[in-house]
Each structure stands twice: as structure tokens, then as C-alpha cells.
Amino acid sequence: MDRLDRSDTPVVIGAGLAGLMTALYLAPAPVIVLAKTALGSGIASGFAQGGVAAALGADDEPGLHAVDTLAAGDALCDAAVVERVTAAAPETIAELARRGVAFDRDADGGFLLGLEAAHSRRRIVHAGGDRSGSEIMCALIAAVRRTPSITVLEGVEARRLLLRDGCVAGVLAAGPAETVMLPASRVVIATGGIGGLYRHTTNPLGALGQGVALAARAGARLADMEFVQFHPTALDVGLDPMPLVSEAVRGEGASLVDETGARFTDELKPRDQVSRAVWRHRGDGHRVFLDARQALGARFGTRFPAIAAHCRAAGIDPATDLIPVRPAEHYHMGGIAVDAAGRSTVAGLWACGEAAATGLHGANRLASNSLLEAAVCARWVADSIASTPAQPKLFQLPPPVLPPPAAAGPVREIMSAGLGVLRDRDGLRAAITALQPIAFGNGPAADPAAVGLVIAVAALGREESRGAHWRSDFPRRSAGPARRSLLRLDEADIIATRLLGDAALAAVGD
Numbered sequence: 434m435d436r437l438d439r440s441d442t443p444v445v446i447g448a449g450l451a452g453l454m455t456a457l458y459l460a461p462a463p464v465i466v467l468a469k470t471a472l473g474s475g476i477a478s479g480f481a482q483g484g485v486a487a488a489l490g491a492d493d494e495p496g497l498h499a500v501d502t503l504a505a506g507d508a509l510c511d512a513a514v515v516e517r518v519t520a521a522a523p524e525t526i527a528e529l530a531r532r533g534v535a536f537d538r539d540a541d542g543g544f545l546l547g548l549e550a551a552h553s554r555r556r557i558v559h560a561g562g563d564r565s566g567s568e569i570m571c572a573l574i575a576a577v578r579r580t581p582s583i584t585v586l587e588g589v590e591a592r593r594l595l596l597r598d599g600c601v602a603g604v605l606a607a608g609p610a611e612t613v614m615l616p617a618s619r620v621v622i623a624t625g626g627i628g629g630l631y632r633h634t635t636n637p638l639g640a641l642g643q644g645v646a647l648a649a650r651a652g653a654r655l656a657d658m659e660f661v662q663f664h665p666t667a668l669d670v671g672l673d674p675m676p677l678v679s680e681a682v683r684g685e686g687a688s689l690v691d692e693t694g695a696r697f698t699d700e701l702k703p704r705d706q707v708s709r710a711v712w713r714h715r716g717d718g719h720r721v722f723l724d725a726r727q728a729l730g731a732r733f734g735t736r737f738p739a740i741a742a743h744c745r746a747a748g749i750d751p752a753t754d755l756i757p758v759r760p761a762e763h764y765h766m767g768g769i770a771v772d773a774a775g776r777s778t779v780a781g782l783w784a785c786g787e788a789a790a791t792g793l794h795g796a797n798r799l800a801s802n803s804l805l806e807a808a809v810c811a812r813w814v815a816d817s818i819a820s821t822p823a824q825p826k827l828f829q830l831p832p833p834v835l836p837p838p839a840a841a842g843p844v845r846e847i848m849s850a851g852l853g854v855l856r857d858r859d860g861l862r863a864a865i866t867a868l869q870p871i872a873f874g875n876g877p878a879a880d881p882a883a884v885g886l887v888i889a890v891a892a893l894g895r896e897e898s899r900g901a902h903w904r905s906d907f908p909r910r911s912a913g914p915a916r917r918s919l920l921r922l923d924e925a926d927i928i929a930t931r932l933l934g935d936a937a938l939a940a941v942g943d
């Protein structure tokens with residue numbers, strides 16, 4: 434076992450936008466970044482087409498961006514966080530540009546601003562058209578490589594957080610050749626989302642909620658876990674993961690039609706509503722397509738080169754053909770509960786990006802607010818770490834057993850069956866019954882199942898429909914003020930055991 438003796442150096446787990454921006458903001462202070470694959474590969478940020486939302490237009494202001502964010506979040510957002518993030522957005526775009534991101538601009542050098550669903554203004558900045566995520570990541574990777582204070586350990590995957598007296602004391606990781614133990618009293622989780630837990634996803638398949646699992650097993654509180662966003666228009670040509678067909682295509686006027694050519698919904702409603710409309714229409718036996726022929730026609734390939742390439746590879750010409758689409762898991766609003774500085778409930782543990790639940794997104798994330806959140810919150814996390822002294826005497830840790838690499842295994846089918854676009858009590862109970870024993874076993878699906886279990890328990894407890902959480906047995910919002918859900922893994926386990934015990938008793942009573 435290799436024990437890297439740098440206990441005063443913060444460790445960032447994850448090398449997407451949130452992780453790299455945190456490391457860059459920490460410079461010139463030293464920081465170690467763990468990237469489980471080669472830098473730039475296997476990260477959801479690199480897949481992003483939609484860009485970054487910011488009130489930059491002459492007709493726009495952060496307050497309007499905040500109003501749209503709150504409306505999409507279905508009364509569950511933390512209004513103070515929304516105000517802070519939307520206010521910081523224009524300066525964050527400038528910061529990214531200073532760090533080398535070449536955003537798309539008009540002939541006068543102003544930002545080209547796109548429209549996406551549920552935004553009341555054109556406010557999405559892109560880079561490289563629909564290649565925003567990979568363009569942004571290329572620029573940030575170059576910036577990281579130029580920064581000597583950042584040590585990137587590629588091919589190193591965090592498997593457990595080490596604790597002492599309830600505080601973070603280090604990271605146990607698997608390296609390319611051996612186990613690595615990193616003493617560290619300040620650790621940031623920036624591992625992205627959970628799409629790999631679902632049968633249909635636009636995320637990299639390695640997005641199994643590992644960061645949420647690390648935090649959960651360390652006793653951190655998780656928030657809003659039941660809120661999982663399904664994108665309505667993933668390209669339905671049999672690929673896994675599914676390429677996204679960006680909302681920006683609908684923002685440019687493309688419509689959603691079925692096999693008869695009929696439109697069946699308003700394409701620019703918030704994402705959760707469009708996803709449900711597509712889901713139900715498919716459930717009624719229809720096929721669903723995006724029709725960009727009229728709105729974009731021959732312009733499609735230049736405006737959306739990456740999507741056009743995916744379509745062409747499947748034998749579809751978006752200028753003349755309908756594009757087959759279906760909903761797919763795209764983003765997790767829930768995650769590790771953090772405060773305004775990105776601190777979790779475990780001392781020494783911060784979270785940033787999709788793995789964190791800041792309260793910005795509420796029950797449904799507004800399009801292009803995720804890269805924004807990652808970049809904005811990275812600064813707050815870095816500032817908070819910089820003002821938190823490292824804790825000494827962290828080197829006497831007993832070497833724990835390295836858990837196996839996570840694999841979703843049966844969890845994908847369980848989540849897809851019980852925790853998809855539409856949910857109900859029976860499906861949620863079935864998911865809990867299946868997930869609980871896997872979550873507390875020793876197999877590779879244990880961590881994915883633990884994340885799924887907390888999602889399922891939170892979803893069963895939320896007896897209402899709100900944002901992306903839609904219960905067909907409770908199809909309305911509950912009366913009274915919205916409440917965020919907060920759960921630890923041990924609490925979810927207790928609830929699951931009680932539920933299943935009750936069910937067994939009821940069955941005996943039958």
C-alpha cells in the first residue's frame with residue numbers, strides 16, 4: 434500500500450468541471466486531484482451540450498434568471514442560494530473566459546446567447562456550438578496542466594473516506610497498480626451524478642453516484658435524493674449511454690411529434706413536464722421524434738455539429754429525417770447536503786457540482802444551471818478550504834480493506850423499474866426490498882445500491898408530486914410549505930427495515 438505523506442494537502446475527488454475549478458481556485462496552494470480515468474475522459478461535464486446560463490443579455494438580469502430557476506424548482510429551491518448563484522453567473526462566465534474557455538461570440542465580440550426550455554430570456558452561452566462541455570473541459574485541463582501546485586493522480590479511484598473521531602482523515606483509493614492511502618483532513622467530493630444506475634442515461638456509464646456513496650458511508654446527510662431529472666430527448670438509436678439531443682434544438686424551434694406527425698406537448702415547458710408528456714405518449718403506444726426539418730433544416734449540421742454526427746452515425750439526417758427520442762436519466766438534483774460554503778455534515782468533507790445538493794435546483798433543475806453551479810460553487814468551496822486549517826496527526830490510520838470497484842449490476846433494472854419518470858408506492862417498495870440487501874452486502878453493486886436505497890426511501894416518503902418526482906398515486910403537490918428531504922444512509926436503512934418488516938407482518942396477517 435502506498436501512503437502519500439502529505440496530510441496538509443487537500444484532496445479533490447473527481448476531475449470534472451467542479452473538481453478542476455476547485456483545484457484552480459485553490460492555487461497557488463497545493464492540492465491533489467484524483468481522476469479515476471485519464472483526465473478529460475468519462476466525465477459528464479465533457480458530455481454537456483447545453484452550455485452555461487447567465488444573465489448577460491441587454492434584456493436580462495440575474496433577478497430574472499433567479500425567477501426562472503425558482504419556477505423550474507417547483508418551490509423547493511433555497512431562494513438565498515438561487516440569488517447568490519444567479520448573481521455570480523456573469524462574473525463566472527468572465528472567469529471561465531479568462532481561464533481560456535473560448536465561448537461562442539457574435540461579430541462584435543458579444544456572447545451568442547441561446548434559449549432553452551423554461552428560460553424567459555436568451556441566456557445560454559455555448560462554446561463550440563453543442564460541444565460546450567468538452568470545449569470548457571479542454572480549456573480547464575490545459576489550465577490545470579499549467580498550474581504546478583495541482584497534482585493530478587490519474588487512474589486513481591477513491592473507494593472509502595477514512596475517518597477519525599467522526600472527522601475526515603484521509604482517502605482510501607485504488608491506483609493503477611496498488612492501493613493508495615492519502616491522509617487528508619480536507620476532502621472535496623466532485624464526482625458527478627448517478628446516470629449509470631439507470632438503464633437509459635445520457636451520463637457516462639461510470640457515473641454510479643460513487644461520491645454520494647463515499648459521503649453516505651461516512652455518515653454524511655444527503656438531501657433531496659428523490660429528485661432525479663430525466664431529459665426528454667435522448668437519441669433513441671440503441672446506444673448506451675444515449676447521446677443527448679439538446680434542448681437548444683427545441684429552443685431553435687424544433688417540435689416534438691409522434692409517428693403520425695402530430696405535436697402533443699409544449700416543447701418549451703420545464704424539462705420535467707416535457708419528459709412526463711413524452712413518457713406518457715410512449716406509454717400510450719406512440720413513438721416520439723424531434724422534427725427539426727422546418728426550423729433548422731440544412732442549418733442543423735453547423736448549429737449542432739455533435740448531435741448531427743451522432744444522428745448521421747445512426748443513419749439519420751436531421752435536415753430531412755425525424756430524430757427518434759425518449760426520456761433518459763440526465764441529472765440528479767439530490768446529493769450530499771451542503772451549506773453555503775459547500776461543507777457537508779461531516780467535518781472536513783466538502784462537496785461540489787452534481788454530487789452536492791446546494792438547494793439551487795430544488796425539485797427540477799433549470800437547463801444549463803448545472804455547469805454554472807459547479808463553476809460558481811467551486812470558488813466558495815476553495816475559499817472555505819483555504820480558511821480551514823489542516824488537522825495534524827493523521828498518519829496512524831489502520832489500513833482498511835479496499836472495497837471492490839463499483840458496478841451497477843442488477844441496480845440498473847431495479848432503479849429503472851421503480852424510480853423512473855412515474856413512480857408509485859408498490860414500485861418504490863419493490864425497489865427498496867431489492868436494494869437493501871445489496872446495499873449492505875460486500876459485492877460490487879453495494880455502493881450503487883446504497884445510493885439507490887436512499888433515493889427510494891426518500892421517494893416513498895414524499896407522498897406528493899413535485900418537480901421531477903412524480904407519484905401516480907399522489908398526483909398533486911401536498912398542501913403547505915414544501916419541505917426538503919434530509920436522510921442519512923443509516924436512517925434510510927432503518928426506515929427500509931421497518932417498512933419491510935411491516936410488509937412481512939401484513940403478509941402474515943393475510
Ligand code: SIN
Pocket residue numbers: 482483484677678679680681763764799800801802803
Ligand atoms: C441540454 O442541452 O438539453 C442539456 C442542458 C442541461 O442539461 O442543462
